[in-house]
Amino acid sequence: DAGVIQSPRHEVTEMGQEVTLRCKPISGHNSLFWYRQTMMRGLELLIYFNNNVPIDDSGMPEDRFSAKMPNASFSTLKIQPSEPRDSAVYFCASSRQGNTIYFGEGSWLTVV
Amino acid sequence: GENVEQHPSTLSVQEGDSAVIKCTYSDSASNYFPWYKQELGKGPQLIIDIRSNVGEKKDQRIAVTLNKTAKHFSLHITETQPEDSAVYFCAANRQAGTALIFGKGTTLSVSS
Numbered sequence: 001d002a003g004v005i006q007s008p009r010h011e012v013t014e015m016g017q018e019v020t021l022r023c024k025p026i027s028g029h030n031s032l033f034w035y036r037q038t039m040m041r042g043l044e045l046l047i048y049f050n051n052n053v054p055i056d057d058s059g060m061p062e063d064r065f066s067a068k069m070p071n072a073s074f075s076t077l078k079i080q081p082s083e084p085r086d087s088a089v090y091f092c093a094s095s096r097q098g099n100t101i102y103f104g105e106g107s108w109l110t111v112v
Numbered sequence: 113g114e115n116v117e118q119h120p121s122t123l124s125v126q127e128g129d130s131a132v133i134k135c136t137y138s139d140s141a142s143n144y145f146p147w148y149k150q151e152l153g154k155g156p157q158l159i160i161d162i163r164s165n166v167g168e169k170k171d172q173r174i175a176v177t178l179n180k181t182a183k184h185f186s187l188h189i190t191e192t193q194p195e196d197s198a199v200y201f202c203a204a205n206r207q208a209g210t211a212l213i214f215g216k217g218t219t220l221s222v223s224s
Contacts, residue, residue: 004155033211042214042217043214043217045211055211091155093155100158101146101158102158103156105154105155106154106155
């Protein structure tokens with residue numbers, strides 16, 4: 001079975017540019033999560049969706065960050081404009097309600 | 113909201129020794145406690161989990177214990193092997209499948 005699929009795996013962009021990270025959850029899963037990982041702060045929850053509806057976005061750092069889930073098989077996390085402090089690994093994860101959360105391989109973002 | 117503390121941040125053991133990682137949580141309503149293993153360049157993978165109606169769970173060389181009164185849970189790895197070297201994260205939430213709050217991680221190094 002295909003796991004959670006994220007793209008791009010690696011992104012290097014210049015400060016001020018828009019960054020879009022993409023996620024395809026595991027088929028049949030109805031919960032989707034976006035996490036950010038840094039050395040200093042560890043794994044932080046940014047936002048999560050149940051049945052395509054955002055449930056908790058309190059972890060989204062600021063208005064530069066936005067996330068959408070237009071359908072059950074696709075989600076995006078957008079940063080506009082990007083800043084060097086946004087450099088991190090961004091993980092998407094999914095689960096079937098009440099069960100194990102599965103992570104993707106991550107999108108490694110570097111903003112220079 | 114939930115806060116999860118994890119100790120130690122680094123742990124070095126000799127092959128064959130046991131390793132213990134401890135976590136505490138703040139929300140007494142939390143009832144699901146998974147442990148994830150993250151290898152370099154990959155996403156976290158679930159290795160074992162425990163729910164609040166159980167005090168201990170084992171899976172081969174890995175065990176997790178839970179003390180709900182004290183609000184702490186621990187991961188025990190026996191007969192460690194070099195391939196156990198990775199970063200381990202504990203997490204907690206109120207219901208399996210809802211957003212997990214993670215500890216900061218423990219880097220385990222097993223030397224042969």
